[in-house]
Amino acid sequence: MSLVRVLYASEHGSTEDIARRIAARLAAHGHRTEVGDIKVSPRLEPGSAAVVLGSAVYGGAWLPPAEAFVRREVAALGAQPVWMFSVGLTAALPKPLRSLAARSEQPRISRLVELLRPRAHHRFSGVIRPEHLGRKGRVIFRLLFCRYGDFRNWAEIDAWADRIAREVGVPGGVRGPGAS
């Protein structure tokens, strides 16, 4: 059974949980998986047949270690199918802003997607708590009518992982940005 690496960068843990859930789901489909924290292991270990790569989004960008990882490992990643996911706060926004944010371009992340040309790039909602923000951030958050909470949609995450589980090992004719 070929190995699928699920690699993540997380600041407060919500992206790590999503990465572990994706890996568990892939394992449930019979794939061999390994989960890795990019901050701890900043190189792509050899031996995988596919990679699922995700980062929390801060200031419209992936966390610096995740961005650096993509740029450093672009050649090795290009030799195997890659799926990307970003974890942000779309669901924390008030309704009128939510769909706008979901559709809006995040240029720094788009550049990574263009570089890696993953089979898919998916944006998940994560977790936002008052203690994650400074005083100014909390004021802005309130002024924008944002909500604190855990907005992870596990059914959506499972469904995405299930699609990956089905596609791993299928020759890569569908390779392309495929942002969703």
Ligand SMILES: Cc1cc2nc3c(=O)[nH]c(=O)nc-3n(C[C@H](O)[C@H](O)[C@H](O)COP(=O)(O)O)c2cc1C
């Ligand atoms: C200071 C700060 C800045 C953030 N900036 C963004 C952002 O630009 N875009 C976004 O979608 N989410 C943003 N978020 C939300 C985080 O991506 C979200 O809380 C995510 O779940 C964090 O993942 P982690 O728990 O793995 O660190 C921000 C959160 C904080 C605390």
